[in-house]
Amino acid sequence: MSDKVSSLIDITERDESVDDMWGGFRQIERIRLELSQRYYYSLGRQSRFFIELANQRFFASACDGCEKVYAPPRPLCPACLRPCDWRELSGEGSLETWSALYFSPGTNADVAALEPPYVLAYALLDGADTLFPHLLRAEAASLQRGMRLRVAYNEGPVSHPIHLMYFAPA
Amino acid sequence: MSSLPVIAAVGCTKIASEHRDCNARDLLADALLDMLADAGMAGLDAVEHGLASYESDHFNMQMTMGAILHDSIGMMPKPGLRVEGGGATGALALRTAWAHIQSGLCDSILVYGVEKNGRGLSSRTANQLFALSADVDWETAIGGTYTGFYAAMMRAHMAKYGTREEQFAHVAARNRGNAAFNPIAQRPMDISIDDVLRSCPVAEPYKLLDCSLLSDGAACILLASEAWARAHVPAYQSRPAVYFTGTGCGTDTMRLGDRYPHITNFRAKQQAAQAAYAMAGIRDPLRELDVAEVYDSYSGVEIQAVEDLGWVAQGAGGQAVAAGAFDLDGALPVNPSGGLLGRGAPVGATGILQALEIAQQLWGVADARRQVNNAKRGLTDTHAGIASISVVNIFERRD
Ligand SMILES: [Zn+2]
Numbered sequence: 089m090s091d092k093v094s095s096l097i098d099i100t101e102r103d104e105s106v107d108d109m110w111g112g113f114r115q116i117e118r119i120r121l122e123l124s125q126r127y128y129y130s131l132g133r134q135s136r137f138f139i140e141l142a143n144q145r146f147f148a149s150a151c152d153g154c155e156k157v158y159a160p161p162r163p164l165c166p167a168c169l170r171p172c173d174w175r176e177l178s179g180e181g182s183l184e185t186w187s188a189l190y191f192s193p194g195t196n197a198d199v200a201a202l203e204p205p206y207v208l209a210y211a212l213l214d215g216a217d218t219l220f221p222h223l224l225r226a227e228a229a230s231l232q233r234g235m236r237l238r239v240a241y242n243e244g245p246v247s248h249p250i251h252l253m254y255f256a257p258a
Numbered sequence: 259m260s261s262l263p264v265i266a267a268v269g270c271t272k273i274a275s276e277h278r279d280c281n282a283r284d285l286l287a288d289a290l291l292d293m294l295a296d297a298g299m300a301g302l303d304a305v306e307h308g309l310a311s312y313e314s315d316h317f318n319m320q321m322t323m324g325a326i327l328h329d330s331i332g333m334m335p336k337p338g339l340r341v342e343g344g345g346a347t348g349a350l351a352l353r354t355a356w357a358h359i360q361s362g363l364c365d366s367i368l369v370y371g372v373e374k375n376g377r378g379l380s381s382r383t384a385n386q387l388f389a390l391s392a393d394v395d396w397e398t399a400i401g402g403t404y405t406g407f408y409a410a411m412m413r414a415h416m417a418k419y420g421t422r423e424e425q426f427a428h429v430a431a432r433n434r435g436n437a438a439f440n441p442i443a444q445r446p447m448d449i450s451i452d453d454v455l456r457s458c459p460v461a462e463p464y465k466l467l468d469c470s471l472l473s474d475g476a477a478c479i480l481l482a483s484e485a486w487a488r489a490h491v492p493a494y495q496s497r498p499a500v501y502f503t504g505t506g507c508g509t510d511t512m513r514l515g516d517r518y519p520h521i522t523n524f525r526a527k528q529q530a531a532q533a534a535y536a537m538a539g540i541r542d543p544l545r546e547l548d549v550a551e552v553y554d555s556y557s558g559v560e561i562q563a564v565e566d567l568g569w570v571a572q573g574a575g576g577q578a579v580a581a582g583a584f585d586l587d588g589a590l591p592v593n594p595s596g597g598l599l600g601r602g603a604p605v606g607a608t609g610i611l612q613a614l615e616i617a618q619q620l621w622g623v624a625d626a627r628r629q630v631n632n633a634k635r636g637l638t639d640t641h642a643g644i645a646s647i648s649v650v651n652i653f654e655r656r657d
Contacts, residue, residue: 131395185521187406187410187461189401248399
């Protein structure tokens, strides 16, 4: 199917051939369709987080009302419905939970380049109240809950600015 | 005139990894003809409203498919709408239909769910499209997958409560075994807990046989007021009345990390269940329910669900499952259909298929090997993502 533009499939192996009301509709054609999509996608009010990664700085957002610190940052505090402020964190934290993934979804070039198994980690960064998800570059067998991690930075170029960072053991 | 809806009729296709001779419209046609035969109805002339349930425009390379499906079964010029809520789509569609009947907006509504999720796309395209159902800015971009999010949750559950891999392997083996008694099931298997433990890792701690299926299939349910069903559905009088007595919906943050420190269980499901129980007048669900279809997208999710649905204490799900409490001969049979693991999961049809199984159980017409004896009250549990949307629906036989 992958190489042909279209193919005819004559469905002859169906076992309900007796009394099949669709007997006149057994020739089936499958065609290959391609749809390429390009977005000029705004990261919106989250943008500063991604911009500062290039400066090797890690920013969360903090709400003045409830004092909650969001990482990933939220421009609007969903509890207070008021704008948060940017707050820089050290980028150090601890591993809360994780999974070693054996199949890459190939979402972008950086993800497609990962060699499975790769580790999806949730880290509680010092000063934050939420867990931040990212790739942890470490052997899955060596991981322990509570172990110290740090945000590490890439020079790029990257396919998505989130890949300017990753987690590494501290 | 407001009235509690009844399930007037049900129908579906066989669930398969691919119905390559059918597009979405063809699948709907087969499910609808099956439903008309079940109802003893010649057509849809009397049916007042349509409701389309499917998850993805991308999978069909077709937007506004709800209108096309409505057209393909001749529902014009009657009103119609489409409901979407990720994995919860089918259950949310039934909940929406419940409100249409209860409000008096109509006395009959055809809910039809269809999905072509099987092999009609290259696996690369399918992976990329599924990845878009996570938060694309923070989760999709790093290579996160739902299998990974569920796995990280399960690891937290194991760390907090001591839940073990062989406990969720029990679910994987049991549900696929139940599927052997369901003629529409996609993937019945006679497997052991060891077979599950030995299958290849996908996202630790989940292995291949812990994961549910991608499916093609369709299902229809005709919901109606009791009076309408009596007047228009010949089969209605010949079987016990099954009422749709409760529906609850809950939500949670999209990203797992935002739920910290509550990352072992599904808050949305707890909320949905409590609302549904209150509406249906259920105080002690484990005793008052006779059968349930639970959203086993991954085997461990059923363990989390039996806790969040209030059947066992938080953290006690693993032991209860492994002890057989939810097997066909247990205290509360769960997923007699085979569940998402064994029957299959054509997304927009999944919640409808769960309700279809409950209806057949309450009517007493399921295959004898999976029929729960004298089942009077049944529940469906369906969710989207890692339960960012959760829907619990309750059905009751009234003789
Ligand atoms: Zn706040």
